[in-house]
Amino acid sequence: MNGKVLDVHQKPAADKWLALSLQHMFAMFGATILVPKLVGLSPAIALLTSGIATIIFVLVTGFKVPAYLGSSFAFIAPILAATETGGIGSAMIGSMFVSLVYAIVSLLIWTTGSGWIMKLLPPVVVGPVIMVIGLGVAPVAVNMASTVQVNGESVYNLLHFSAAMVTLASAIICLMFFRGVISLMPVLIGIVIGYIYSGFIGILDWEPVRQAAWLEVPQFLIPGVDYEFVITPTLLLIMVPISIVTISEHIGHQLVLGRVVEKDFIKDPGLNRSILGDGLGTLVSGLMGGPPKTTYGENIGVMAITRVYSVYVIIGAAVFAIIFSFIGKMMAVIQTIPAAVLGGISILLFGIIAASGLRMLVDHKVDFGNQRNLVIASVILVIGVGGATIQLSETFQIGGMALAAIVGVFLNLVLPGRTDESLADETE
Numbered sequence: 001m002n003g004k005v006l007d008v009h010q011k012p013a014a015d016k017w018l019a020l021s022l023q024h025m026f027a028m029f030g031a032t033i034l035v036p037k038l039v040g041l042s043p044a045i046a047l048l049t050s051g052i053a054t055i056i057f058v059l060v061t062g063f064k065v066p067a068y069l070g071s072s073f074a075f076i077a078p079i080l081a082a083t084e085t086g087g088i089g090s091a092m093i094g095s096m097f098v099s100l101v102y103a104i105v106s107l108l109i110w111t112t113g114s115g116w117i118m119k120l121l122p123p124v125v126v127g128p129v130i131m132v133i134g135l136g137v138a139p140v141a142v143n144m145a146s147t148v149q150v151n152g153e154s155v156y157n158l159l160h161f162s163a164a165m166v167t168l169a170s171a172i173i174c175l176m177f178f179r180g181v182i183s184l185m186p187v188l189i190g191i192v193i194g195y196i197y198s199g200f201i202g203i204l205d206w207e208p209v210r211q212a213a214w215l216e217v218p219q220f221l222i223p224g225v226d227y228e229f230v231i232t233p234t235l236l237l238i239m240v241p242i243s244i245v246t247i248s249e250h251i252g253h254q255l256v257l258g259r260v261v262e263k264d265f266i267k268d269p270g271l272n273r274s275i276l277g278d279g280l281g282t283l284v285s286g287l288m289g290g291p292p293k294t295t296y297g298e299n300i301g302v303m304a305i306t307r308v309y310s311v312y313v314i315i316g317a318a319v320f321a322i323i324f325s326f327i328g329k330m331m332a333v334i335q336t337i338p339a340a341v342l343g344g345i346s347i348l349l350f351g352i353i354a355a356s357g358l359r360m361l362v363d364h365k366v367d368f369g370n371q372r373n374l375v376i377a378s379v380i381l382v383i384g385v386g387g388a389t390i391q392l393s394e395t396f397q398i399g400g401m402a403l404a405a406i407v408g409v410f411l412n413l414v415l416p417g418r419t420d421e422s423l424a425d426e427t428e
Helices: 014-039 043-060 073-086 088-112 115-120 123-136 138-146 158-177 180-184 186-200 207-211 233-261 266-288 297-306 311-324 328-335 339-363 371-386 400-414
Strands: 069-071 147-150 153-156 293-295 389-393 396-399
Touching: 014 043, 014 069, 014 073, 014 180, 014 186, 014 297, 014 311, 014 339, 043 069, 043 266, 043 293, 043 311, 043 328, 073 088, 073 123, 073 233, 073 339, 073 400, 088 115, 088 233, 088 266, 115 233, 115 400, 123 138, 123 233, 123 339, 123 371, 123 400, 138 147, 138 158, 138 339, 158 180, 158 186, 158 339, 180 186, 180 297, 186 339, 207 328, 233 266, 233 293, 233 297, 233 396, 233 400, 266 293, 293 297, 371 400, 389 400, 396 400
Parallel strands: none
Antiparallel strands: 069 293, 147 153, 389 396
8 A cells, every 4th residue: 555644653743643543542432342331341441451452562562563452242252151150250260361372372473483373273264253253142133122121021122123223224324325434433423323313212311421420430340359260161161262263363454454554564573472462451451350352453444544554643542542431421321322222233243243254255265165165164153153062061061152163173173185275365
């Protein structure tokens, strides 16, 4: 791409710095606060930890990679499952073990190179697993969009469903009919319009906003203080295997970002350092009560449009995220977003996740006339979407998305006819 406005190490003028950083913060804002809303965590903590994790990432990568870290959608189902089996503390402990996997992978790449992980995670495995992530939580989105809780039961409500459809339509219009930065913020804009519509039809409760203070400390979840350490094999098998997906996502983002910025981030600062930065960000987030982190495509899109690649702009966005997390009134507004609005935007987001897995298969020209590819993809999809589970005892089970990812990697390793195709073999 030609015509860089600001390169990675260039600082913008003070007035432009403010505007450019706010633009990046709002680009990631909607998706980052949506994840905690869906899994029962604090949006303020998610926002705070996204800023802290981003600064950690920039430091670890030596100010060479302009990437923003937000809440990972890949962990929505695992966090819900871990919370159901052992409380929200279990999900946080699982998140910390995910960061340990990142550290181990980073160490292995540092000592042996990155070729092995590129071959371990080919598109025929990663694509279907990404599809499972979106399709597996699709019922959650539809239920939130169309039902309300009455005496503990979900009951269809047309009024709430209309709010979901207005939200969904607004986001689609932003994506399809606008260009520039607006097209990169469909989640935020869709939620705002859906929220306003919800006020008109009378399904908003503004009392929490009136009671909230302007400045408010986010609700932390500190291990050993707010919850006890509970580590079980089932917990680890629910959370840890999803690292297969998020590490693949990380590699893909580094490749795309490298093409946008015209630098090879796989070589410099190296995949080991970027994965370590991602892992440390997830670790700190888990220690504070936030969801696992991942690099965000929304922010890569902002850079592609503005041609501003400055790492200092990214740091500015992280600082703004930290500041906003302490604004109590704003966080209270987020807490009052109706479930129908979240369900409407989730229909689009979860669908995009599933479609992005399909796109990976198309982009890499995965041949489903090849029986090997057909078998791997088919087994991953049915195990993941069907929720298959291996349960050996009351405290030891693995299922759904995690089992699908493990089985996919295993089949890729043992079935004959394996090729050298990897995630690095990107098609333009």
